[in-house]
Amino acid sequence: MSSLQLASLLPWLVSLPLLAAIVSFVLPGGRSCRWFCSAAAAIHLSISMALLLLIKRGMDAGGAVYNIGGWGAPLGIDLHVDGFSALMIMLTNGIAFILTLYGAAYFTDTRKQARFWPLWWLLITALNCLYLAADAFNIYVALEIMGLASVALVALQGTVVALRAALRYLLAGLLGSLCYLLGVALLYRSYGVLDLAALGQRVLSEPLSWAALGVITVGLLLKTALLPLHFWLPSAHASAPAPVSAALSALVVKASFYLLVVFWLEVMPSATSYHGLQLLGALGAAAIVVGSLQAIRAQRLKLIVAYSTVAQLGYLFLLFPLVGEPLHSGNSLGGAAISAIIYFIIAHAFAKAAMFLSVGNIQHVVGHDKLTGLNAIARYMPLSLAAFAIAGVSLIGLPPSGGFIAKWLLLNLAIDSGQWWWAVAILGGGLLAAVYVFRVINFAFNDADSQLGADGLFNTQGDGSTAAPRLPRMLSACAFTLAVVAIVLGFTAPWLLSVPGVSFPGAAGSWGQP
Amino acid sequence: MTQDMLYSICGLLLFGIGLYRLIAAPRILLKVLAVNIQGVGVFMLLVATAYPHSDPVPHAMVLTGIVVAVAATALALSLYCRIHELQAGSGTEP
Amino acid sequence: MFNELDSTKPLPVGVRWVCAAGAAALTLTLVAMVFFAGAPASGLSGEVATRLPQSGVENPVTAVLLNFRSYDTLLEIAVLLVVVVALVPAGTTSANSADWFTSLRLGAVDPMSVGFAGLLAPIIVVVAGYLLWVGASRPGGAFQAGALLAATGILLSLIARQMPNFCRLPARLLLVAGLLVFILVGLIVSLATGAFLHFPQDFAGVLILLIEAAATLSIAAALLLFYSGLAQTEPAR
CATH class of the missing domain: 1.20.120 (Four Helix Bundle (Hemerythrin (Met), subunit A))
Structure with missing residues (x-):
């Protein structure tokens, strides 16, 4: 395999989802469109997997460049891929695949479906474009x-x-x-x-x-x-349909x-500048605290998960001080910081997508997502609640989840670079996350206080029978799969961290060099 | 001061005016207009950048930007109209 | 910042002053930096001029838009498609497909306007065609031609009090024609030249015209759809 073949995969990541958008716009059918979209998502997933494996083999640490239109930069536009972008593309298309399966079962209204699929493919096109852009x-x-x-x-x-x-x-x-x-x-x-x-x-x-x-x-x-x-x-993020919330947050x-x-x-x-990097890190640390506190105070499940996104995004910005300090003092912990952050992005994406899907399932069955009305819900939908709890484990950062490894790497970096105050933010954020995750779980698994039980939980019909809509099996399976991946990620750390190009050689200059 | 510098500065001023109105204007329609004015400011800066060397690349960027602005404005207005429709239907004041 | 969307009362004076001061400080900083940085760099004008003969068109802006940086234009048409999907009337092609046109809720039209529109419409269509053609050598091109065509469409639908039914398959094909032709041409030429959107030099002019013609139709249809979407849902106030 040469790097030429690697580069020739790149335009397909843009043109195929665009074609899928066109087809699903012109021929919005029920079943056939769902099959078509699932197949298209599988194709995108396999292309991005091939891309990641080729990068992983590591013929060229600088990645690959594709000249669109044959002109080449600076006159023309290039596509560029390296380890970081290949991992992000893999993440995007992997989660998009599961969300596509979920979306196919979630949207029952054909009118909504007819709008959802073209927009969905355009969104995936845009994400692929951004990761390939040079x-x-x-x-x-x-x-x-x-x-x-x-x-x-x-x-x-x-x-x-x-x-x-x-x-x-x-x-x-x-x-x-x-x-x-x-x-x-x-x-x-x-x-x-x-x-x-x-x-x-x-x-x-x-x-x-x-x-x-x-x-x-x-x-x-x-x-x-x-x-x-x-x-x-x-x-x-809290008022979108469940698969959309998951995609937006993840x-x-x-x-x-x-x-x-x-x-x-x-x-x-x-x-x-040094101060700019520190400022971004400080805003990130503030986001961890404020976002978590808002999540603890929120009364609706979806809002809790959305505020948790605000908090978790804060962690990402700790990258800047952690990578910056060593850079400015001439030492190179930079690559390790980038790897840790990529790992964090991937772990958070799976955990957060799983959370939004399981909340979507609850909303689908119960008809609302108010926290106080969810007593003992775990008895009725164990798989979705299990997905929520498992994803919560990764979000808090308990071993052996992906979230644990990511936070461990970040903690090590904070200590190694002598910036212990970021370690305080990392650990404090984990504790706060535990509070809001356990608050939900406490309500959901609370059996003692079950006078709200079956009758109060669901909208009661006139004759007293409960009218809980059946949850398609695909919906809970997707949420559960995502949550399990968030845990399993903890065991794949050596493989993920060894992708070349993730460890930047230095600050600048990995762009476009063969 | 050269002519293109004057236009560049005017473009930046338009951007600033749009920014202020976007934050401070009370109504949605005004905010949508303010974003458009910001966009025009950036386009003006680009055209002024292109002028001394008659560089076609910023012109192409502006043409692309105009199409994007039209599309975004249409989306904003349609959301605005649908909100009003729903609120008129439910009888609440906007 | 946008918490109170569409409230009728303005922000408190103090808050407005703070916003104004912030925006002014930012703007003046930018102005000072641009002013003291001096004249702009020469940019890519030299590169474009050297490669212009290979692009298949004579107008440098068209060469940049549809050859050197055609990928941006492809994505720009995709932006239009996003909003088209968001605004297209709900419904599938199978349902609601009986009529080619849907009627608009409008009052009577006076005969003068009908006669004038009858004169005007063919002229505008010809001018749009000219703009599309002339884009190869002088200012003009797909968006300008499409905007004119859309104006004709709006004029005629106001006269006829009818809009095309965008649920029908032909109308949907028209809406995506520009993007579809663009991608297909890009993929087909890559079989010959090895790169996506790399037009063979001898056919570049023809291919660009083909793409622009399809884009003109789609842009016109999209703008007409934007108009009809907003006209149909206009709130009664």
């Missing part, structure tokens, strides 16, 4: 597809609450992408190129590049929902975080 303006267009498709998917629910959440999400997303575009315009003004590799070679530490990095960062932070800019996330916010890492550590490390 061009600053190309990233803007892909960000807009991602943002608009996410908004339309949130609005799918059709209630006033969901529409308002979607509109707020849209305005925040538009502001974010316009800030990003302003940054790109400033960069093009100074350096005259859009290709990220070429930019990386030209960027100097000067006022205009600081300004460009500043607005790009603000734009992407808005899209990633880091603490002061997270106002749109809870309502949007995948979409990670894409803009990935871009932040690319800009801060690969393209423009010369424009960053």
Whole structure:
């Protein structure tokens, strides 16, 4: 296998989901469309698996480049893949596959289905585009597809609450992408190129590049929902349909975080500063605390899970101080920090998707997700609640889950780099997560106080019989599978951490070098 | 001050005005307009950047950006209309 | 920031002043940095000029949009599709497919407008065709032509008080034609040249025109759909 073959896989990751979107838009049928979409998701999964395995074999640590249109950068647009992006693509298509199976069983209304599938494929297209992108303006267009498709998917629910959440999400997303575009315009003004590799070679530490990095960062932070800019996330993630919430929390916010890492550590490390890196870490630590406290106070299951996303996103930003300190002092713990964060992203994605799906199942059966009305629910839907509990184990960071390994790696880094205060945030966040996870589990498994039991839990019919809708087996199976993967990830750590290109050789310069 | 610098600065000012209105304006329609003004500000900066060397790349970027802005505005307005429809149907004041 | 969407009362004066001060500080910082950074870099104008003869068109902007950076334009059409999917009337092609057109809730139209529109529509269509054709050498192209066509469509549907039924298969095909043709051409040329969207030099001009023609139809249909979607749901106020 040569790197040419590796590169030739890349355009298919963009064109195939686009074609799937077109087919599911033109021929929105019931059953046949579901089969088609499941098959398409399986194909995407196998392509991204092949991509990851080829990268793993490690012919070229710098990854592979594909020239779209044959022009090559800087005139044309390139696609670029390295270990980090291959893992993210694998994660995206893996979770998308399970969510596609879930979505096929979840949407019973054909009108909603007809809208869901094309938007779903467009969202996956955008995510693949972002991870493959090697061009600053190309990233803007892909960000807009991602943002608009996410908004339309949130609005799918059709209630006033969901529409308002979607509109707020849209305005925040538009502001974010316009800030990003302003940054790109400033960069093009100074350096005259859009290709990220070429930019990386030209960027100097000067006022205009600081300004460009500043607005790009603000734009992407808005899209990633880091603490002061997270106002749109809870309502949007909590009012979307279950598979959409899962995708938004597990995948979409990670894409803009990935871009932040690319800009801060690969393209423009010369424009960053020690204080900037520390500030991002401090905001992350604040997000862990505030998000967890909000999750503890929330009264609806979906809101708890959404606020938990705000908190867990905070951990990702600890990357910046942990990678930054050694970089500036000339030592290289940087690669280990990146590996730990990628590991965290993957573990959180599976756990959070499992949580949103099991909450979706509860809502499907019970008709609401108010915490106080869920006494003893575990008796009626054990598999979904088990999925919630197992995912919670990973979220808290108990061994042997993926979340445990990720936090362990982060803790080691914090101690090794002499920044013990981040270790406090990591451990404190785990304790707070335990509080909100056990609060839910306490309600769900509470058998003693079961006067609400079968009759109170479900909407009681006139004749006294309960009318709980049957839960399709596929729905609980998907949630459970995701949760199990979140645990099993703990055993695959050596394999995942050995993917080349995840350990960046240095700060800059892994772009586009064969 | 050169002509293109004047236009660049005006573009940035438009972006700032749009930013202020987006945050401070009370109504949705005004916010949607404010985002559009921000977009126009960025496009103006791009066109002014292209001017001294008659560089076609920023022009292409602006054309793409305009299409994206049209699409995003249409989505925002449709959400706005549907919210109003639902609220009119349920009899609550918007 | 957006917690009180669409409230009628403005923010408190103090908050507004803080917002204004923040926005002004940010803007002035950017202005100062741009001003002192001086003239912009020469950018990619030189590269474009050198490669322009190989692109199959003479207008550099069209060459960038549809050849050098055609991938961006492909994704741009996908952005339109996102909103099309979000706004297209609910329903599947099997159901609700009896009629080609759906009627609009509008009052009577005066005969003067009917006559004038009858004169105007063919002219606009011809101009749109010209814009599409001339895009190869001078400013023009798919979006401009599509916008004009959409305007004709809106004019005619207001006169006829009817809209195309976007649930029907032909209308849906029209909405995706631009993207579909773009991807298929991109994949087919990759068999010949080895790279996605790498047009063979001799056929580049024809292929670009083909893609632009399909995109024009789709853009026109999409804009017409946006209009009808918003006109149908306009709140009674």
